[in-house]
Amino acid sequence: MKIGIIGLARSGKTTLFNALSGAHAAVGAFGSREANIAVIKVPDTRVDQLAALVKPKKTTYAEVQFIDVAPNESMGENKVLDNAALTHLKNTDALVHVVRAFKDEDVMHPSESVDPVRDSRMLEEELQLTDLIVIEKRIERLEKEHKKGSEHDLLVRCRAHIETGASLRTLELDAQESRELGGFCFLSQKPLMLLGNYGEESIGTPDPSGLQAYAAEQRQTLIDLCGEMELEVAELPEDERKVFRDDLGLGEESRTRFLQAAYDMLGLMSFLTAGEPEVRAWTIRKGTKAVDAAAVIHSDIQRGFIRAEIVGFDDFLHAGSMAKAREHGHMRLEGKEYLFQDGDIVLFRFNV
Numbered sequence: 001m002k003i004g005i006i007g008l009a010r011s012g013k014t015t016l017f018n019a020l021s022g023a024h025a026a027v028g029a030f031g032s033r034e035a036n037i038a039v040i041k042v043p044d045t046r047v048d049q050l051a052a053l054v055k056p057k058k059t060t061y062a063e064v065q066f067i068d069v070a071p072n073e074s075m076g077e078n079k080v081l082d083n084a085a086l087t088h089l090k091n092t093d094a095l096v097h098v099v100r101a102f103k104d105e106d107v108m109h110p111s112e113s114v115d116p117v118r119d120s121r122m123l124e125e126e127l128q129l130t131d132l133i134v135i136e137k138r139i140e141r142l143e144k145e146h147k148k149g150s151e152h153d154l155l156v157r158c159r160a161h162i163e164t165g166a167s168l169r170t171l172e173l174d175a176q177e178s179r180e181l182g183g184f185c186f187l188s189q190k191p192l193m194l195l196g197n198y199g200e201e202s203i204g205t206p207d208p209s210g211l212q213a214y215a216a217e218q219r220q221t222l223i224d225l226c227g228e229m230e231l232e233v234a235e236l237p238e239d240e241r242k243v244f245r246d247d248l249g250l251g252e253e254s255r256t257r258f259l260q261a262a263y264d265m266l267g268l269m270s271f272l273t274a275g276e277p278e279v280r281a282w283t284i285r286k287g288t289k290a291v292d293a294a295a296v297i298h299s300d301i302q303r304g305f306i307r308a309e310i311v312g313f314d315d316f317l318h319a320g321s322m323a324k325a326r327e328h329g330h331m332r333l334e335g336k337e338y339l340f341q342d343g344d345i346v347l348f349r350f351n352v
């Protein structure tokens with residue numbers, strides 16, 4: 001999974017990127033113009049528990065890649081997306097908009113005043129306009145070539161939708177239409193999470209900026225955190241972090257909260273494999289059939305799929321191994337159409 005971090009200059013993107021990934025990219029006015037990229041492991045206590053039990057040669061967590069895109073301020077004070085950014089963002093699965101909600105005289109805001117709702121709307125519009133340009137070019141091209149087929153009709157619908165001020169993610173599409181639009185990688189179609197970056201003075205107080213109400217009205221996921229404090233805590237030795245979080249009232253680990261929200265928003269879940277060579281978590285969309293989930297591991301497993309042998313997580317912990325779980329009668333044999341439950345432990349049988 002790839003997540004793009006976007007937002008105005010000095011909203012705290014790189015601060016957050018560092019806090020989430022443990023990286024040390026430069027923050028502030030002299031931050032890099034290059035995008036920062038980091039891969040983080042998704043903390044998963046189930047993987048830890050399985051590894052402790054199975055003692056595999058290798059333990060592999062699910063991974064999320066973060067891309068922190070630097071806005072190009074020469075494009076105008078309130079613009080976020082230039083061509084370099086667009087190239088990076090095209091192939092992301094989701095976007096996180098870091099919205100500045102902290103007040104700090106020493107950190108200049110591109111619009112001079114802090115107004116999270118205004119900034120949220122503005123960025124949403126920029127995403128829409130970016131898509132609109134692509135759509136119009138394509139429509140023009142199709143019309144010139146007298147190709148007024150299904151693609152043309154669909155793009156005309158998209159254009160009309162954006163012209164009402166809406167993002168493509170709220171346009172209802174059937175499976176065929178989704179496939180057809182997929183290749184365009186439209187930005188306003190990507191799931192978007194708002195991340196309110198509040199100052200430490202806001203911890204535990206109600207939000208006067210209206211960002212929560214805005215997010216609710218737009219049906220967008222919002223997480224609020226305090227970027228600077230998160231970064232400070234992330235830099236502490238691991239065993240001191242919890243005490244600090246509790247003292248400061250920061251709540252649960254930001255990375256966990258963040259990933260949980262992202263998984264929920266994207267409708268993702270994990271299944272696990274637990275053999276002696278490797279204990280591993282795999283990420284799929286909820287509602288993925290067993291035969292398609294198999295492809296996440298290897299296309300051969302999908303091609304030669306015979307069945308999935310499934311043990312529930314607690315049953316596995318109890319039994320200690322796949323073989324023992326089978327002896328206890330806790331292994332289920334499932335076919336291609338089976339839908340995984342979060343935390344299922346699976347052994348695929350296949351034949352190629």
Ligand SMILES: Nc1nc2c(ncn2[C@@H]2O[C@H](COP(=O)(O)OP(=O)(O)O)[C@@H](O)[C@H]2O)c(=O)[nH]1
Pocket residue numbers: 007008009010011012013014015016026027028029031102103104107197198199200226227228229
């Ligand atoms: N007071 C305060 N400053 C912050 C907070 N988060 C980030 N900053 C500061 O704002 C400046 C810009 O942050 P940075 O992460 O580089 O923003 P970016 O341009 O969006 O990547 C830096 O000087 C940060 O230290 C915060 O929660 N409170």
Ligand SMILES: [Mg+2]
Pocket residue numbers: 013014015026027028031032070
């Ligand atoms: Mg930055």
